[in-house]
Amino acid sequence: LFNSLIIILSLIICINCNNKNSPNKLRAEKGVIDLRNWDFEKYGNVDLEGEWEFYWNEFPEILGREISEDFQFSKKPNYIPVPFEWQNFEVEGKKLPVDGFATYRLKILLPNENRDLKIYMTDVCSAFEFYINKKLHFKRGKIGKIKEENEPSLRYGTFEIQKDDSRELEIYLLISNFHHAKGGFWNKPTLGVSKNIDSFKDTVLSIGYISFGGLFIMGVYHLFLYLLRTKDRSPLYFGIFCILMALRIVSMNERVLMDFFPFLSFLHFYKMEYFTLYGSLPFYLLFIKSLFPDEFLVINTKIINSIAIVGNLIVLFGSPKIYTTWLLLIFQLLILYAII
Numbered sequence: 001l002f003n004s005l006i007i008i009l010s011l012i013i014c015i016n017c018n019n020k021n022s023p024n025k026l027r028a029e030k031g032v033i034d035l036r037n038w039d040f041e042k043y044g045n046v047d048l049e050g051e052w053e054f055y056w057n058e059f060p061e062i063l064g065r066e067i068s069e070d071f072q073f074s075k076k077p078n079y080i081p082v083p084f085e086w087q088n089f090e091v092e093g094k095k096l097p098v099d100g101f102a103t104y105r106l107k108i109l110l111p112n113e114n115r116d117l118k119i120y121m122t123d124v125c126s127a128f129e130f131y132i133n134k135k136l137h138f139k140r141g142k143i144g145k146i147k148e149e150n151e152p153s154l155r156y157g158t159f160e161i162q163k164d165d166s167r168e169l170e171i172y173l174l175i176s177n178f179h180h181a182k183g184g185f186w187n188k189p190t191l192g193v194s195k196n197i198d199s200f201k202d203t204v205l206s207i208g209y210i211s212f213g214g215l216f217i218m219g220v221y222h223l224f225l226y227l228l229r230t231k232d233r234s235p236l237y238f239g240i241f242c243i244l245m246a247l248r249i250v251s252m253n254e255r256v257l258m259d260f261f262p263f264l265s266f267l268h269f270y271k272m273e274y275f276t277l278y279g280s281l282p283f284y285l286l287f288i289k290s291l292f293p294d295e296f297l298v299i300n301t302k303i304i305n306s307i308a309i310v311g312n313l314i315v316l317f318g319s320p321k322i323y324t325t326w327l328l329l330i331f332q333l334l335i336l337y338a339i340i
Contacts (some may be wrong), residue, residue: 025047026038026046026050027049027050027051028048028049028050028051028052028082028106029050029051030051030079031051031052031053031077031079031105031106031107032106032107032108032109033046033048033050033106033107033108033109034109035108035109035110035111035191036109036110036111036112036167037111038111039111040111040115040117040192040193040196041193044192044196045120045190045191045192045196045197045200046190046191046192047188047189047190047191048082048106048108048119048171048188048189048190048191049081049082049083049188050081050082051079051080051081051082052079052080052081052082052104052105052106052173052185053077053078053079053104053105053106054077054078054079054080054086054089054091054102054103054104054105055073055075055077055078055102055103055104055105056078056086056091056096056100056102057100057101057102057145058073058074058075058101058102058103059101059103059143059145059174060073060103060172060174065135065136066131066134066135066136067131067134067135067172068134069134073103077105078091080104080184080185082104082185082188083185083186083187083188084184084185084186085182085183085184085186086098086100086102086183086184086185087182087183087184089184096183098177098180098181098182098183098321099147099177099178099183100176100177100178100183101143101144101145101174101175101176101177102174102175102176102184103172103173103174103175104171104172104173104174104175104185105170105171105172105173106170106171106173107168107169107170107171108168108169108170108171108191109167109168110166110167110168110169111167112167115193116160116161116193116194117160117161117191117192117193117194118158118159118160118161118191118192118193118194118197118198119138119158119159119161119189119190119191119197120156120157120158120189120190120192120197120200120201121138121156121157121158121159121187121189122156122187122253122254123154123156123186123187124140124173124175124184124185124186124187125152125175125177125180125182125183125184125186126141126150126152126153126154126176126177126178126179126180126183126266127139127140127141127142127143127144127150127151127152127153127175127176127177128140128141128143128173128174128175128176129143129173129174130159130171130172130173131171131172131173131174132161132162132169132170132171132172133166133169133170134170134172137159137161138157138159140153140154140155140157141153141266143174143175143176144176144178145176146178147178147179149176150176150177150178150179152177152178152179152180152266152267153265153266154255154258154266154269154270155255155258156201156254156255158197158198158201160194173185179266179319179320179321180270180320180321180324181320181321181322181324181325182324204253204254205254205256208249208250208253208254208256209256211246211249212246212247212249212250212256213246215242215243215245215246215249216242216243216246218239218242219238219239219240219241219242219243219246220239220243221239222235222236222238222239222242223235223236223239223240225239226239232290233286233290234287234290234291237283237284237286237287237290238283238287240283241280241283241284241287244276244279244280244283245276245280247272247276248272248273248276248277248280251269251272251273251276252269252273255269257269257272267320270320270324271315271316274315274323274324274328275312275315275316277331278308278311278312278315278323278327278331279308279312281304281308281331281334281335282301282304282305282308282309285300285301285304285305286301286305289301304334304337307330307334308331308334311323311327311330311331314327
C-alpha cells in the first residue's frame with residue numbers, strides 16, 4: 001500500500017509539471033502581444049496571457065459567421081488579465097457579477113516567417129465563440145445575453161490559423177456565463193506551430209490517460225486483494241479511493257472522457273468532477289482508520305462521512321454554483337483536517 005501511495009503522488013506531480021522552453025515569458029500589454037522576434041522553432045509555444053481588451057456586457061455585431069467590418073464598441077476597453085475570473089475584476093470601481101457576457105480582444109504581432117500556426121484551447125466558462133480577424137474559427141456551447149439563451153459546454157480543442165500575408169492576428173473571444181460560480185477566461189490559450197501544438201496536446205492527453213490507467217488498475221487490483229482476504233478492509237477502501245480519483249482525472253482539465261462519451265453534457269462532467277472529490281474523502285478516512293484503528297476517533301469518521309453524504313446529494317441534485325463554491329471550501333477544510 002505504501003508503494004501505491006508513492007505512485008499516486010508521482011502521478012499527481014506529473015500532472016502539474018510544465019515544460020518551460022522559452023528564455024523570456026512574453027505577456028500581452030494593453031491588448032497587444034508582440035511576437036515579431038519570437039522563434040517558434042527555437043523557443044516553442046507561447047501562452048497568450050497578459051492584458052486583453054475587455055468589453056463587459058457587449059458583443060460585436062455578427063453577420064453569418066463573421067463580425068461586421070463596420071462594428072465599433074460603444075465604450076473604451078478595460079484591460080483584464082488572462083487567465084482570470086471576471087467576478088474578481090472591477091469595472092468603474094465595481095466588482096463584476098459572475099453572470100453575464102463579455103468580449104475579449106487581443107492583437108498578435110507575428111514574426112515574418114509564414115508558418116502553419118495552431119491554437120490550443122481548454123475550458124472557458126461557460127460558452128464561447130472564438131474569432132480570428134473577425135471570422136469564426138471555433139466555438140463551444142451557445143453564447144447568450146440571458147440565461148435562457150446560454151448553453152454551457154466544456155471541451156478542449158485545437159484549430160488551425162489560415163495562412164495569409166498578414167503579420168497581425170486580431171482575436172475576439174465572446175464569452176457568456178449563467179451556469180457556473182466562476183465566469184470568464186480562466187485558462188490561457190496556447191499559440192504555436194502546428195507540429196508543436198499537436199505534440200503539446202498529445203503530451204497533455206497522454207498524461208491524463210496514463211494517470212487514469214495507473215489509478216484505475218491499482219484500484220481494481222486492491223479490490224481483488226480484498227476479495228481474497230475479506231477480513232482486511234483496507235484494500236477495499238483504498239481500491240475504491242483509487243477508482244474515484246481515476247474518474248476525477250478524466251472528468252477535469254482536458255476532460256479526456258469526452259473522447260469516448262461526447263454526448264455527456266456540461267452538468268454531467270461537473271457533477272462527476274465534484275462527486276468523485278467529495279465521495280473519495282470518506283474512503284480515504286476509512287482506509288487510514290483501518291491501518292491505525294487505535295489512533296483514529298470513530299466519531300470524527302462518522303461526522304465527516306455524514307457531511308460527505310450530504311455534499312454528494314447536493315452535487316447530484318444541486319447547482320454548480322453551490323457545490324463549486326462554499327461547499328468546496330468546506331471539503332477543502334475537511335481534507336486538510338484529514339491529512340493532519
